[in-house]
Amino acid sequence: MAVPEKIIRIDSLFAELFKKRQWDKRLALHAVFRNWPEVVGAEIAERTAPQVIRGTVLWIAVSDSVWMQQLHLQKQMLLEHINAKVGGSEKISDIRFQIDAALGEEKMVVRSPQPPASPQPVDPEEQKGFERLIGAIVDAELRTRLLALWRKAHR
Template sequence: MTDDDGPAQGTPAAGEPELRGVDLARRALEEARAAARASGKAVGQGRASPRKGGVRALRGRRGWSGAGPDQRDPQTLGSLTGALAKSRGWSGRVAEGTVFGRWPNVVGEDIAAHATPVSLTDGVLSVQAESTAWATQLRLLQGQLLAKINAAVGQGVVTSLRISGPAAPSWRKGERHIKGRGPRDTYG
């Protein structure tokens, strides 16, 4: 730099001590403020001051939230989606989806390994068991299963269970067949 530009920033002028650390930062801040005043822009202008109502007026805040929960606190994604589903009238469909999507968590791993929900129509949940023995066992536990399902998804979503065993094998072979039992009626 030349002499007519003045001393470089951070280098001492004649008779001044060399500035370091905090003193250098303080001097740079003072020079920046002076440049801002010279350009006509007041220091601190351009950002809203919370004391003058700028940010508070935009956000509608009044004071601190305090120790208790508040709507301004961070919310979990589950609570936000639940509130959205409730406001849009999707709560029933979400509860139905919970029955199918979280079946092992709702009824337990043992039962879920041997039974699968098939459909939910007008509060009647159709469950298909892997064997007739499991279907019988689930019919005996029907009251407890309904209590578990209602605790997980809410009252009224599932009002009753229709439990069925596996489908019987079909004896029909080929495209053409006759009505009735056919050749099996000669066994025995």
């Protein structure tokens, strides 16, 4: 069995690999994903999401065409904000937008369930009138079920 010449720490291997492949520069660019609401602000972050960086071009999903147009008009300012927040020497060179309708869906409001209302008594005169109305039905089970349904509807 061969004895290794020198033991190398794994963190130094990763550091060397990152430096050799220049991943540290690329990793700095991707900080925009982690800090999106801080970079663009809450209102824009609600309607957008960074998708991918290809080269130095950032692709952003936008909720609808109106927001896409607005952001396209503010593209230079947005690019400056993004690059100000990105550390490292490499910067985002361009921004491209694409529509993703799922971003624009309204957030569902969860409401607490209302306590059930206490059942109101059925007016006996109205019930008698309905019983006369369904009295012509020959099937007794059908009459019983119709009466139960009517009672439920009139609570």
